[in-house]
């Protein structure tokens with residue numbers, strides 16, 4: 001099968017399409033023919049080789065795992081002996097490493113695709129949707145009527161977070177750049193702050209829950225926007241090549257040791273139950289995936305470059321071509 005691989009760290013030009021072995025189908029897994037995948041910041045960091053990641057994994061000069069991708073939507077081609085809840089031909093979506101490929105073999109994080117979205121839309125959901133869901137529900141303990149602020153609200157995670165927070169009954173304020181103000185409003189944000197015109201840490205408003213998806217402000221600034229018993233959930237930070245979000249994580253963790261507010265950082269976990277929750281939110285119309293652009297797999301480098309600029313609107317998707325489909 002064809003798959004995207006990177007044999008050295010670097011900019012998107014290191015991404016190549018190679019012919020590699022199709023995965024087996026273990027007894028407790030399903031083999032999915034991938035129709036679409038989507039791009040996440042984690043893949044950007046894997047490709048460029050965040051220095052701290054290289055040191056921790058002892059892969060300083062060359063990656064051991066040359067495969068990329070995490071999100072997929074596609075069609076079940078075969079099921080393992082022990083699988084009873086999927087059958088050949090089912091349309092599914094989920095998370096599996098190495099998803100920029102024509103096939104993935106997946107055990108846990110897979111669910112039936114929401115019936116009302118395309119393969120591209122479904123492929124945009126897993127990482128970003130699960131992160132937004134777990135950030136708000138499990139770590140932010142979101143409650144109806146709470147005032148929630150989402151900093152970095154218009155990209156992959158933020159676009160899901162606005163809609164999921166609304167689905168939980170919160171009053172949502174989205175912080176984004178001027179070109180994304182309308183996008184955040186269309187997703188349902190009650191208030192939208194253009195960060196080039198207004199500083200949300202200085203406008204006198206305070207929130208019960210602040211989801212920091214991609215902001216890099218200091219704790220003393222964030223604190224001004226938080227009620228005394230608020231929760232601050234750190235999801236990510238603007239990209240840096242050496243330590244990535246770890247710098248902001250350490251600084252904020254230390255600064256919040258004596259704070260009255262609760263500070264949480266987490267790494268999202270794929271699981272079937274949450275894929276099912278997202279499917280239901282999408283089928284109920286409460287959440288609608290937003291794909292800014294879909295690139296064919298042959299243009300994976302352009303797709304990665306688009307994400308790397310840091311101002312994606314919703315998600316960037318990669319359409320995976322099957323071996324017998326001609327690339328347009």
Ligand SMILES: NC(=O)c1ccc[n+]([C@@H]2O[C@H](COP(=O)([O-])OP(=O)(O)OC[C@H]3O[C@@H](n4cnc5c(N)ncnc54)[C@H](OP(=O)(O)O)[C@@H]3O)[C@@H](O)[C@H]2O)c1
Pocket residue numbers: 040041042127128131151152153154155156157158175176177178180195213214215216234235236237238239245266267268307310311312313314315
């Ligand atoms: N903890 C986890 O498990 C987990 C999981 C997934 C992702 N993440 C992290 O979450 C972050 C966001 O991921 P994503 O997929 O949403 O990325 P994305 O699609 O690239 O979106 C990032 C958004 O951040 C906004 N932004 C850029 N610079 C900003 C700044 N200086 N201040 C405020 N906002 C800014 C941009 O919106 P504007 O153009 O409107 O500024 C952009 O739309 C990344 O750091 C990623 O590593 C963490």
